Amino acid sequence: MPINPKQMIYANLAEVAQALGHAHRLELLEQIAQGPRSVEELAVLAELTVANASRHLQVLRRARLVETDKQGKRVFYRLAGECEVIAMLKALGRVAERNVAEVREVIDDYFGARDELDAISREALLTRLEEGGVTLLDVRPEHEFALGHLPGAINVPLTELEQRFDELPQDLEIVAYCRGPYCVMSFDAVAALRARGYRIRRLEDGFPEWKAAGLSVETRH
Known part of the structure; x- marks a missing residue:
């Protein structure tokens, strides 16, 4: 046959x-x-x-x-x-958000409660970086930051955020990011810093999506 x-x-x-x-x-x-x-x-x-x-x-x-x-x-x-692989995982997430009620409920109830503002896209962030006046905040653990991060980003792991508020500028907009679109660390960082008067937004994706898009990254060994 x-x-x-x-x-x-x-x-x-x-x-x-x-x-x-x-x-x-x-x-x-x-x-x-x-x-x-x-x-x-x-x-x-x-x-x-x-x-x-x-x-x-x-x-x-x-x-x-x-x-x-x-x-x-x-x-x-x-x-x-x-x-x-990263594009496939992102597509899987989009399908689930659209078609699975439980996923939509988590997005609305958990993530929406911590960040009611729209996240900033990669394209918009690139424009903001060219214009200047924005600080990148990587809230992943230090060993992940060392493997790769957005150029010029400051690493303040979420577990250390409350002890290191003074390292972040209050006069500049901050964009926080972490592992990906469903990583809770950036949502929690946004909520904590916004409650203290910081101007902060969340990157809609995380470090893997940035790297997969062919954009520049830095490593620290």
């Missing part, structure tokens, strides 16, 4: 879709999108055992969503086709 090319393509698409069909694997992809991570690091960040994290990562690897690099005895995971 001849091979049906359409069925072959759909079978492989189904494997990719199946790999995405678990909340832990989506969270692992979000973490890997910040930069290469070891299994041990990913297990801690996703609050999984190393064995469980490894099983999920193998599913993602078989679907060719992640690749590995070996450094000594440690194995590091990175996105395979970074731009495409």
Whole structure:
């Protein structure tokens, strides 16, 4: 019986879709999108055992969503086709926001309560940066900031924000960002700083989307 090319393509698409069909694997992809991570690091960040994290990562690897690099005895995971994987996750989020009532309720009740203003787009932020007078605030943990960040950004992790308010300018607009569109850290940072009189807005996406768009990034080693 001849091979049906359409069925072959759909079978492989189904494997990719199946790999995405678990909340832990989506969270692992979000973490890997910040930069290469070891299994041990990913297990801690996703609050999984190393064995469980490894099983999920193998599913993602078989679907060719992640690749590995070996450094000594440690194995590091990175996105395979970074731009495409990040775009796929963003598209998945848009479909869920439109079609799934529970997702819309979370967006409205949780995120909307913390930031009633529209987020700033990448295009608008680029214009504001060219004009000057805006401060970029990265509220991710320091080790993620070191892997890559928007050029000129100040790193104040959300857990340290209350102790470091004096490091942020009150006379300039601040744009905060974190891991991605559903990362709560930037929403919480906006709420905390706006309550103290800062002029602050949130970037509509996070660092991975900025990098995937081919825009300039900085690293700190």
